[in-house]
Amino acid sequence: MDKRARREYIARRVAQELSNGDVVNLGIGIPTLVANFIPAEITVIFHSENGFVGIGPPPREGEEDPDIINAGGQFVTILPGGAFFDSTLSFGIIRGGHLDIAVLGVLEVDAQGNLANWTVPGRSGPGMGGAMDLVTGAKRVIVATEHTTKSGRPKIVERCALPLTGERVVDLIVSDLGVLEVTPNGLLLKELRPGVTIDELQAKTAARFSIQPCLAAELGPAIG
């Protein structure tokens, strides 16, 4: 599977977590791709933390409105039924429990649901932007990430070493190898991507995890 296919797999799998009517914020990178895979039978409302709900598709060339960008700075559109507002209301939506799901990428995520994605030691920037608000405020936080860094280092770890974005905030981790839930008892593997072996996932994960009983049964008596 090439990089593009891996990223699309993750986005498509995250999209299955969404329900009709959900208000959803998608972070930059893989999370943004989720919008392309929303099941046809549901309507989801996308929130842009710079001040609107109802993000639509990118405008046609020459039809860009310079005042309508997403939080990543790209030209977008607003759908009929959308609304603009100021930044206090935008973050009030996030903090006040009005945002059903936030989907974000990470540098590291750990077995307790801690998440690090905003800075590395020794750099002054780039700042957390709205990431801390999103992970703290969203009713459900889904991490959408490749399972390892480019150099093959695991991103899912026993305990984050990088400065945290949020403490015990992650609910679900969707990677190109599988789906792990963060439970009070630690990580629970719920799915393997078809074709991925438990050995491969285990080798690329730097945290302990248990295996959901029905998946364990599928995998055979030797596992779990």
Next chain:
Amino acid sequence: MDKRARREYIARRVAQELSNGDVVNLGIGIPTLVANFIPAEITVIFHSENGFVGIGPPPREGEEDPDIINAGGQFVTILPGGAFFDSTLSFGIIRGGHLDIAVLGVLEVDAQGNLANWTVPGRSGPGMGGAMDLVTGAKRVIVATEHTTKSGRPKIVERCALPLTGERVVDLIVSDLGVLEVTPNGLLLKELRPGVTIDELQAKTAARFSIQPCLAAELGPAIG
């Protein structure tokens, strides 16, 4: 002087305290009359705590907009350049230092600038409404009141006996007998209404006050 003349005297005198561009909130009763006496050379913006700036004159009969009332529940109009807003912004204007002057009536006001105007013991109501916010938030609080109650009891007292609306909040007291400033050293009589004697004012005031030097000089060497 009849009651109406006394009330108009107070309102007219309060109006002289306003400056061009001031944002002003007028309470119910005598304070409302202040709007009738704004000097022609200045523009004052009236704030209505139920959600707008730019209170205009009452509508002609039959032209009432049922959604445009003042905080006393009477039909009013909005002037060109006015704006409607919600109650958080309306009280944010008051609390945030954007309201230059609040003019209110009182049950009692005392030598320390404490003010009581919202309730009497033994009653459940009627509640403070926006009065506590107004006296705490306005940059300058002017009390506009008849000097005594209907039964002749002084309203300006050494120490309020009634439940307070605000502590050390009053800047100026304008009554039908004169004008008193609340200073860190207590009350300072700044003006007597023409025709009122210092003895009359003293007899009807239940608080100590000093007399502003230039007024004392006018009144003669025996006083002050």
Next chain:
Amino acid sequence: MDKVTTAIDAVKRVKQGSTVMIGGFLSVGAPQQLLAALAKQMINELTIICCAADYPQDGVGRLISAGLVKRAILSHSGTNPEIEERAAAGEIEVEFIPQGTLTERIRAAGMGLGGVLISTGLGTAIEEGKRTIEVDGNSFLLEKPLKADVALIKAARSDHTGNLVYHGAARNFNPLMATAADLVIAEVEELVPVGEIDPDQVVTPAIFVDLVVQAKRRR
């Protein structure tokens, strides 16, 4: 998602003993039709959170007159002698909150704040039972968020998904209450198709609104 329903069906979602926020200021901007429907359903033991007690049989006064209110949290009751009589008789427990503090406490619930620091009421009876917090040498009262099970609000105009626009001083508490309740029911004077309200002019975005009921415009 079309959220339009009838007043009666909407208020059936209010349960006995619910905490209900009600928009309006002296009944201007009050959801009169929803209140009438609620009074008709005789859902009682309510705790109401509102700006003022309005008038007998008008605005929230409709619920008070119908005997459905157990507790009222509000800033002013002077226009409604019935609530004062019922309070004196021990039928209604009344809690007064300064109006500006009430607005911020509702907003705090809606915007996910743990509380706000306000100086209004320092040195008065309002201090009782509240924590005082010093910040840089100044004292403030710690005011907690105020949430409700249901908000009954009123707007001038809505699309079928609940994007709301208000008119005049009827806006008042409605936009804040829309953010601070588990279920938000909006009574609206005019109902338009989705896309007709300019997204720059929406005051309450549809994501805050659960049900929309069309009212007759009074004028």
Next chain:
Amino acid sequence: MDKVTTAIDAVKRVKQGSTVMIGGFLSVGAPQQLLAALAKQMINELTIICCAADYPQDGVGRLISAGLVKRAILSHSGTNPEIEERAAAGEIEVEFIPQGTLTERIRAAGMGLGGVLISTGLGTAIEEGKRTIEVDGNSFLLEKPLKADVALIKAARSDHTGNLVYHGAARNFNPLMATAADLVIAEVEELVPVGEIDPDQVVTPAIFVDLVVQAKRRR
């Protein structure tokens, strides 16, 4: 009161060492003409409060590139390598605040709150130096109001007294900053006579605005 003036005359009111709030999100909604005028005036030693560092020579990046900024309080700088270089060189002191906390701190100053309680940043580096307050068993950080000497903001439309209307995502921090500075200067794309803006549609009432400067509309 006509508050219309030129960009150059308006920014002369900004003094060396001032704290300046600047609207905009990645330069959308930034008062470009006011920023250009300020950079031209070479008023330096500024503390800026803004959402992000925008881009080199664009938005607040104009002030950073011109070397006028001593301290920056913001939520994100990733789009502007120059601020990171200057921070590394010790020329600019940078303080990062979570974006939603930044919005509430600015609003708290504007609305006269002594502070707000926010859970964002608990368990992270953001906790450092902040008081933790427990409310009903939950922990929150006490976040203080954030005020400025001057706010430079941008709106789509204004009348001559400064009633402001915004367009699209260019609204962002502008309405809140309008409430939280001693002097508020608004750059506006379109200027109309008083009375032309529907009082129901005003977002920032003129009482918050001191000076209005007409900008060229970009499109």
